[in-house]
Amino acid sequence: MDLIVTLMPILLFVLLFWVILIRPQQKRQKQVTEMQNNLQKGDDIITIGGLHASVHALDEGTVVLEVNDGQRLTYDRTSIREKKA
Template structure:
């Protein structure tokens, strides 16, 4: 009554963009995202896993919680670190944030 019908119009000529051209910006954004965010994160995860696997008794470590200590026992999922004279704490291996140079803790 008040609304007229709308009909589709035929494409003028053969200039319709191909599917690849319309997906090109999306693919380009994914490639940039991969090199800027995903790839560096995977590299950091690989380095952290190698550091945790290389832990040995006597290593001085910094934990994710900010504790400094010396590794006294190694287990598969857990390690024990000595914080002060006779004070030992048991932590997950993944809680180790950094291995410090020898002699850092005095």
């Protein structure tokens, strides 16, 4: 019984750490992965580096982006941070 009482604060700390930090990060990562998998031609996006472009073509692991002046750049899908509304 004393062992349970002694370990209770440590277990509560681990549970609190998981609920406050780890779980929300997992949810955000899942949403980003879903967004990257659901990209379609013509979507306006922002890359991790801050490049604003639109999707010109899609491949399994890469995305061809078209910037304002008509240039096309190839990026990995994982480098897409968000889709503009």
